[in-house]
Amino acid sequence: MTTMTTELAHESRLTRERRRWNVERIAVHAVLLAFVALALGPILIVILNSLKTTPAIFGGPFALPTAETFSLAGYERVLTRGNFLLNYRNSLIVTLASVVLTVGLSTLAAFALVEYRVRFVPLLAGLFIVGVMLPIRLGTIPLIQIMIGLKLMDTLWALILVYTAMSIPLGVTLMMTYFRTVPTELKEAARVDGASEFRTFSIILPLVRPGLAAVATVTMLPIWNDLWFPLILAPGKANQTVTLGVQQFVGQFLNDYPALLAALTLGALPLVVLFTIFSRQFIRGLSAGYGK
Structure with a gap:
């Protein structure tokens, strides 16, 4: 009985550690993705707006180019x-x-x-x-x-x-x-x-x-x-x-x-x-x- 209790406690501790490790990994990846978005966001905005007309740039600077707004002028x-x-x-x-x-x-x-x-x-x-x-x-x-x-x-x-x-x-x-x-x-x-x-x-x-x-x-x-x-x-x-x-x-x-x-x-x-x-x-x- 004591041996079974010890094994259950060990498995429970491993489960908690694994769960904590997964949470920490998710948190680290979330922070890294936030930094990637912060670094690449302005570059993507500049590239997208360079493919639009002037009214479209001011009308929707964060919108994707459409058939009406797309321009290579x-x-x-x-x-x-x-x-x-x-x-x-x-x-x-x-x-x-x-x-x-x-x-x-x-x-x-x-x-x-x-x-x-x-x-x-x-x-x-x-x-x-x-x-x-x-x-x-x-x-x-x-x-x-x-x-x-x-x-x-x-x-x-x-x-x-x-x-x-x-x-x-x-x-x-x-x-x-x-x-x-x-x-x-x-x-x-x-x-x-x-x-x-x-x-x-x-x-x-x-x-x-x-x-x-x-x-x-x-x-x-x-x-x-x-x-x-x-x-x-x-x-x-x-x-x-x-x-x-x-x-x-x-x-x-x-x-x-x-x-x-x-x-x-x-x-x-x-x-x-x-x-x-x-x-x-x-x-x-x-x-x-x-x-x-």
Whole structure:
């Protein structure tokens, strides 16, 4: 009798714990769904209203487009009066070049800082960490003077060089954590077999691919979304990026709400797509890198 009572009490306790766990899980998912709705709601509202006429926008801003209210006139005005194709090309060139340079230089620098035990390595590593904490916008005036001296003002190269310099400190700091996890025996075996330093580097590079993806993603998103340096260093129409093009288009068509919302949609859409594609690699690589 005592044994049966004990088993019933144990089963009852397990049932209560399981029920409490289910309630907690439902509560956590509800909170997460609320945050998702809070984050995606404004984006969806902008996209939906960009597909409607001006009276429909004011008559029902939260309503879906219908056969009577649906209109692509805003996108037509954006594509015919704006320079979005040129802006997209410039942003693509600047972003890809900056990402490639940042990943390549950060990986080589991190490998050297981890492998070569010399006196000034801790100092260099500390300088890179300081570079992560200090915003590069504090040096805008010296950067302008440097670009004027190099005759690079109002060129895409000015943006590429600044973005690369801005992203390298975080890239080096992140890649160093990955190179430290590579087994020392693997590198020693490669050197014993006669491999050069560059060959050793190429052998261990596949082991740090999550870090490469994290550095590329961390670099790509802020560069595409930046407005400050395109406005300062490359304001000319021929070198405008998407963000700057959207900002100037908004100023010209402030009362044309379909065109205004269409421009905002075209400016934000690539950023959303890029983050959706690389979000898994970004979260996995970044969390693993900082957790090591």
